[in-house]
Amino acid sequence: MKPSRSLAMALLAFAAVSAAAQEAPDALVKRVAQETIGTIKSDPKVQAGDQQRIREVVETKLLPYFDFERITALAMGRNWRQATPEQQKELVEQFRQLLVRTYSGALAQYRDQTMDYKPLRADAGATEVTVRTEVVRSGQTPVQIDYAMAKEDSGWKVYDVIVGGVSLVTNYRDEFNQQIKGGGVEGLLKTLQTKNQGTPQK
């Protein structure tokens, strides 16, 4: 009885894991968005504007689906290879913190909005796709939000977010370039660290 039960559990767990690995990128975006919105709408602390809690939601619900190393490397462009491995590690961490804070702030302002999901147009074997969504707010022009995703061993991961045609990676590439021109990779790291410490972490 016992062994058969644990076998069943193991099988179930295996099924869950392989389902996650096979989850299509558009299905993943939809599921994650709905889970996050559900939490935001139902969690009283989030509703009250508790920054700590909002950040927790972002960390646990959204972050696992972002490839921050790739995002950072893309935003660094050709400067990425000039950075030492330690600098690269620190850059990923600092950039991650900056994005989490920005996203948490945006999520805290989430009001009644609905998301539309456009059909995914990609080959079955594609390893890079763009998932297109549209955020509709009453009385305002819908905002197009696209997620550029790549297939990795652990499933699909986001490596760029494009809001109304504005790519997160491109925007920060311009910013990083400028910082590096002024003070090298070390200068960029300093700016990021100051930025992350500067705003009070409530």
Next chain:
Amino acid sequence: MNKLIAVAALAGAAVLSGCATGPGRADDPFEASNRVMFKINEPLVTYVAKPVADVYTAVFPGFVRTAVTNYVNNIDDLFSIVNDALQAKWEKMGNDMARVMINTGFGFAGLIDIASDAGIPRGNEDFGQTFGYWGIPQGPYLFIPLWGPTTVRDGTGSILRLLWSPTNEIPNVPVRNVVYGFVTVNEAPGAVEAMSLIDKAALDPYVFVRSAYLQRRRNLVYDGKPPPEKEEE
């Protein structure tokens, strides 16, 4: 009134920009003077736009502010019809015509956006996009205090757009002025919100705004499907 300010500001910026040149990005030859304008803009947002936005959102409930936005959008849709035609985008033109007729006729001069509820999308074309579609280059990037980022191409489009407005045709002068007041003040909350996001996200707000604006406009010119940009690597 609005258009005078905009025209004067743009002319002033062009003159100022002409004086200052320096090295930098090819699309922002006037970066030095633009940065000065950007610096001037920051306290204007903090000490003018922010209090205005606070009072406006405190005094008028959301549905009033939505009605003002709808009114402005309806006029934008009217101009969009012209620009759809200039770009021979007939499907968009049909949509925009339907939108303006429905919203003006049944939505109290555009105060209610019935057309969006009915699922008719906005064409969202303006003169700047038309010039871009025609292949006219965007020209130097400009930053105008209390107006925001633009380019010579987009700024020219904005001036064209401001030369005439249906609001001018409101015969009762006090009513017309009240409408102009609402339309102007309605811009404040969005500007303040954008500024606070930029403050959170940007390492150098000037570069952040420039990059976002130029990407956004490029995306609009290509109707959401811009060709991949050349890497400078």
